[in-house]
Amino acid sequence: METRTLAGRLVPVVGQGTWNMEGDDRASCVAALQAGIDAGMTHIDTAELYGWGKVEELVADALEGRRDQVFLASKVHPKNASRSKTVRACEQSLQRLRTDHLDLYLIHWRQDHPLAETFAALEELVQAGKIRAFGVSNFDVPDLRESLKLVGPGKLACNQVLYHLEQRGIEHAVIPWCRDNGVPIVGYSPFAVGRFVEADGEGAQVLGEIARAHGVTARQVALRFLLRDPIAFTIPKASKAAHVRDNAAAGELKLTEEDLRRINAAFPLARSTRNLPML
Numbered sequence: 001m002e003t004r005t006l007a008g009r010l011v012p013v014v015g016q017g018t019w020n021m022e023g024d025d026r027a028s029c030v031a032a033l034q035a036g037i038d039a040g041m042t043h044i045d046t047a048e049l050y051g052w053g054k055v056e057e058l059v060a061d062a063l064e065g066r067r068d069q070v071f072l073a074s075k076v077h078p079k080n081a082s083r084s085k086t087v088r089a090c091e092q093s094l095q096r097l098r099t100d101h102l103d104l105y106l107i108h109w110r111q112d113h114p115l116a117e118t119f120a121a122l123e124e125l126v127q128a129g130k131i132r133a134f135g136v137s138n139f140d141v142p143d144l145r146e147s148l149k150l151v152g153p154g155k156l157a158c159n160q161v162l163y164h165l166e167q168r169g170i171e172h173a174v175i176p177w178c179r180d181n182g183v184p185i186v187g188y189s190p191f192a193v194g195r196f197v198e199a200d201g202e203g204a205q206v207l208g209e210i211a212r213a214h215g216v217t218a219r220q221v222a223l224r225f226l227l228r229d230p231i232a233f234t235i236p237k238a239s240k241a242a243h244v245r246d247n248a249a250a251g252e253l254k255l256t257e258e259d260l261r262r263i264n265a266a267f268p269l270a271r272s273t274r275n276l277p278m279l
């Protein structure tokens with residue numbers, strides 16, 4: 001599995017999402033997350049929002065006896081993003097995850113609380129050893145600029161943003177800004193939340209041809225395309241071990257320039273929109 005630097009650590013380019021796992025078979029999810037860790041997908045992404053704590057508890061079961069093998073990320077919900085509530089929300093996440101620290105803690109998205117307050121809380125959590133690093137999610141360039149001004153260079157561990165073949169909006173401004181400012185991108189919903197490309201469309205045909213040429217699956221090709229920028233990571237969610245193993249194999253795949261050109265043409269970058277696309 002290829003690794004890249006995230007929050008000062010070498011982290012696998014393909015990690016594991018956990019959104020909506022509270023609605024799936026619990027034993028299957030735990031087994032899938034463990035299969036993912038075995039396959040090198042040691043970056044696990046969760047949030048207090050997911051099943052309002054239920055998913056963090058499920059993740060804790062998967063991490064039993066393996067916490068030290070994993071780069072664990074969670075997120076504070078914007079309603080809890082005041083100075084005191086952020087600290088409390090993090091402590092509650094730690095309790096549910098049955099761990100004494102997070103490797104990464106993100107502001108899930110920006111809402112009402114002033115960023116200065118939330119970042120002060122995040123700095124306090126770092127000082128207390130409860131989180132190793134912090135970052136943001138769903139931040140557009142103006143929010144990123146404001147964040148950088150508040151925390152200073154080298155502090156924002158990542159920006160976690162929507163990124164799949166049919167939603168490449170971050171390529172307009174967010175990726176260039178992040179590249180220029182040394183902020184990695186963690187792309188979420190790489191399979192469009194289970195609505196992966198239309199099976200009978202032209203795009204699927206191109207992915208299929210490339211996949212056959214490399215002896216891999218269309219999803220692995222898609223994930224690899226989303227990793228072509230050296231600051232990028234991706235975190236597909238899978239509740240089934242077979243899916244997880246399929247996704248992990250994308251971490252080794254190498255696409256040619258011609259493959260990238262064909263995928264780029266089959267899933268063209270749409271015009272820039274006023275607001276950053278998010279779920």
Ligand code: NAP
Nearest residue numbers: 017018019188189190191192193194236237238239240243
């Ligand atoms: P996704 O990863 O785009 O898609 C998940 C769906 O794809 C599930 O139905 C899964 O099936 C299926 N799948 C995964 N691998 C597969 C494979 N190899 N073959 C066939 N089907 C496969 O969806 P997502 O959950 O929206 O995004 C991933 C993660 O990003 C989330 O779980 C979450 O951690 C994060 N996220 C963050 C934000 C944010 O605001 N920061 C927003 C959305 C998501 P099974 O589950 O049945 O295996």
